[in-house]
Amino acid sequence: MSTGRMSTGKKAALGLLAAAVLLAGAWGLGLRKAPGEAVAPLQREESIGFTMGTVARVVAEGPAAGAAVAAVMQELDRLTVLLDRFRPFGDVAALNGSGGEWVTVSAEVLALLEEAVRLAELSGGAFDPTVAPVVDLWGFVEEGTYPEEEAHEHHGHGDEARPHGVPAGEPPGVLSGTGSGDAAESAAGGESGQGPARSGTSPTRLIGYAPPDPGELAAALARVDFRGLEIDAENSRARLARPGQAIDLGAIAKGYGADRAVQLLKEHGVVRALVDLGGDVYALGTRPDGTPWRLGIRHPRRAGQILGILHVSDAAVATSGDYERYFEYEGVRYSHIVDPRTGWPAMELASVTVVAPHGVWADALSTAVFVLGKEEGLALLESLPGVEGILVDKDLNVLITSGLEGKVDLLEGQ
Ligand code: AMP
Ligand code: MG
Numbered sequence: 001m002s003t004g005r006m007s008t009g010k011k012a013a014l015g016l017l018a019a020a021v022l023l024a025g026a027w028g029l030g031l032r033k034a035p036g037e038a039v040a041p042l043q044r045e046e047s048i049g050f051t052m053g054t055v056a057r058v059v060a061e062g063p064a065a066g067a068a069v070a071a072v073m074q075e076l077d078r079l080t081v082l083l084d085r086f087r088p089f090g091d092v093a094a095l096n097g098s099g100g101e102w103v104t105v106s107a108e109v110l111a112l113l114e115e116a117v118r119l120a121e122l123s124g125g126a127f128d129p130t131v132a133p134v135v136d137l138w139g140f141v142e143e144g145t146y147p148e149e150e151a152h153e154h155h156g157h158g159d160e161a162r163p164h165g166v167p168a169g170e171p172p173g174v175l176s177g178t179g180s181g182d183a184a185e186s187a188a189g190g191e192s193g194q195g196p197a198r199s200g201t202s203p204t205r206l207i208g209y210a211p212p213d214p215g216e217l218a219a220a221l222a223r224v225d226f227r228g229l230e231i232d233a234e235n236s237r238a239r240l241a242r243p244g245q246a247i248d249l250g251a252i253a254k255g256y257g258a259d260r261a262v263q264l265l266k267e268h269g270v271v272r273a274l275v276d277l278g279g280d281v282y283a284l285g286t287r288p289d290g291t292p293w294r295l296g297i298r299h300p301r302r303a304g305q306i307l308g309i310l311h312v313s314d315a316a317v318a319t320s321g322d323y324e325r326y327f328e329y330e331g332v333r334y335s336h337i338v339d340p341r342t343g344w345p346a347m348e349l350a351s352v353t354v355v356a357p358h359g360v361w362a363d364a365l366s367t368a369v370f371v372l373g374k375e376e377g378l379a380l381l382e383s384l385p386g387v388e389g390i391l392v393d394k395d396l397n398v399l400i401t402s403g404l405e406g407k408v409d410l411l412e413g414q
Contacts, residue, residue, distance in 0.1 A: 023299075038191055042271070045069040049126065051076040052257050053084070054278025060270045061288070068268030072261045072275070079260065082109065083253045085132065085246065086145050095238055096132070096246040102237045112256055113231055115360055116249065120226040123368035123380060128228055128340035132246035133220040138345070139208020140325055140336035200329030206336075210329045211344075221343035251337075254280035255318055255363025262359075279310035279324075280363055281317045292407075300392055307398065308410040310390070312355060318362035320370040321351035337370045348373035353390040355404065368405065374399060 045065035048057045056076055058069050066227050091109040116129040135141065143227070153391045200209040212220075228242040240246065249256075254277040261275045272285035274293060283293035292313040296306035300323045310317065322335035326345075334345045352369045356362035365387060369377035374391060381389040381401045390408060391399040400408055 010320045047073055049073055049076075052080050052254055052277055054254065056257075056278065057276040058261065058265075058273065060265055060273035062268060062270035062272075062282075063266070064268045065270060068092035068265050068270050071268065073263050076259050076277070077258050079253065079257050082106075083112075083249050083256070085248055089378055092247050092249060095240060098239065100240060100243065100245075102232065102235075104235075104237050104241045107236060110231060110233060110236055110238065112249070112252070112360070113229065113247075114233070116252060116364070117229060117231065119252070119361070119364040119368070121189055122384075123365070123372070125226065125340055126371035127251060127364045127368035128224060128282070129247050129249060129252070130224050130226050130240070130245050131251075131338060131340050132248035133244060133249055134203055134217070134221045134338050134340070134343050135250075135336070136246075137156075137212045137216060137220040138334070138336075138338065139206055139212075139327075140338070141207050141382075142325075143205045145207075200327045200334075202327035205329055206325055208334075209327050211334065217343045221340075224340050242360055251320075251367035252360050252364045254278065255316065255361070258282040258359030258363075277337075279319045279321075280359055282359055283312050283315055283317065286313045297353055297390060297408075298351070301396065306411065307392070307396075308390070308408050310355070310404075311409075312408045316356050316359040316362035317353060318356075318359065319351055319353045320366040320368040322370075323350070337367055339371045344374070346371045348393060349377070349391055350394050350396065351392045352377065355388040357386050365389070 003392055018059060041063055043063065044059070044061045044067040045068070046057070046059045047069045048055060050056070050146040051073065056073070058072050060069050060072075062068060075316065081087050081174055083092055084090060085092045087093055091103075095103045095105065115130070116127075120128050130165050160309070162313060202209060211217075223244040223246075225241060225242065225245075228245050229238065229247065230241050231238045257277050258275050258280050259282070260286055261277075262273070265273050265275070265284060270284065272288065273282075274281040275284070279298075281295060282379070283295065287293055292311040295310045295312060295317055296320065297308045297310055299305040299307040300321050320337055322333060322337070322345075325336035326333050327406055330336070337346050339346050349370055352366045354362045354366040354369065356365060365381070365384075366389070369389060369391065370381060371377075371381060374393060377391060378389070388401045388403040390401075390404065398410060
């Protein structure tokens with residue numbers, strides 16, 4: 001009963017650079033002044049930095065845009081420490097290391113955990129914040145995240161072949177889409193052929209290179225269940241009730257970061273802004289000419305290209321894709337988003353972009369829909385007021401929810 005629209009995949013006709021130019025042009029349009037016209041009191045500020053595990057880009061216009069953007073960057077650094085499970089001093093790390101005991105957490109983290117549980121329930125467990133044991137076993141964690149010995153212990157792939165020639169950083173300037181797609185594309189074309197029979201390749205320096213042992217996977221999966229995350233709001237504490245459970249907020253942290261960024265920008269009087277946290281975008285206000293922002297939707301198989309343009313204002317837009325963190329093993333692509341019901345990576349879709357009122361929702365739901373696949377994913381999006389999406393399957397068919405009619409331009413040529 002989905003009202004989703006299907007059309008054939010369209011070839012991206014614009015490159016990444018073109019997408020950036022698109023935006024730059026948009027700003028320029030509104031800032032142009034007639035000769036002699038008074039200079040507007042608005043500042044325009046742009047900042048790009050590495051934070052929350054990605055390249056963050058913030059462009060803002062307002063009376064105190066400089067201070068606003070600086071405050072945002074500082075806030076994103078704070079959230080990195082607070083929410084990254086690999087940072088030893090954050091609330092999430094404390095919860096994971098507590099061996100099932102109650103842990104006092106900040107009101108902020110408590111609220112985010114409550115929201116995570118709500119979204120897990122809403123998605124029937126397709127999004128599950130306790131997915132960490134399975135993510136670790138597959139090795140969907142970048143090299144260097146935890147000590148090498150521990151990494152080997154975790155998934156047993158330590159003697160597998162390593163990928164080479166992989167760019168270390170992530171490309172800036174992506175308007176919508178996940179992190180290091182450029183690296184993914186360059187490697188997907190054929191960094192292969194090396195190593196022993198069980199080796200695979202990963203373009204993004206992941207620890208994992210091959211599916212894990214089925215017995216180990218079953219054991220890890222048994223620890224995944226958001227219902228084991230108990231929250232005692234009255235006493236500001238939480239605990240993981242089942243042995244070996246661990247929280248991974250990787251699927252919502254950047255969305256939360258985008259929400260906090262927007263809150264700070266508004267507090268500083270910013271009238272229009274784009275916040276892009278490597279695929280988690282918030283488009284605040286409109287373009288200077290009053291028309292909606294235009295965000296490029298990344299092509300999941302063509303690095304640096306977009307397959308369409310989304311017109312939005314005052315909305316969060318998050319993309320989950322299989323082209324960022326993944327490895328290839330025996331010709332099959334295994335991406336970093338796992339189905340908490342099976343323990344296996346979700347295989348049906350290549351990318352999901354969700355538009356929602358808040359970043360946390362857009363982020364969690366893009367991950368959830370990626371897991372649910374076309375039919376169930378579209379049904380979930382259609383059931384939620386104010387939430388829309390663009391799904392791209394492995395054959396590059398594009399499906400769009402009913403509420404985005406007229407707001408997406410798919411590029412011609414394929
Ligand atoms: P995203 O790129 O927002 O879709 O988030 C993906 C990240 O969230 C992964 O790198 C994992 O750390 C984590 N993750 C993977 N699968 C799930 C899932 N089904 N539910 C919640 N988090 C997940
Ligand atoms: Mg997500």
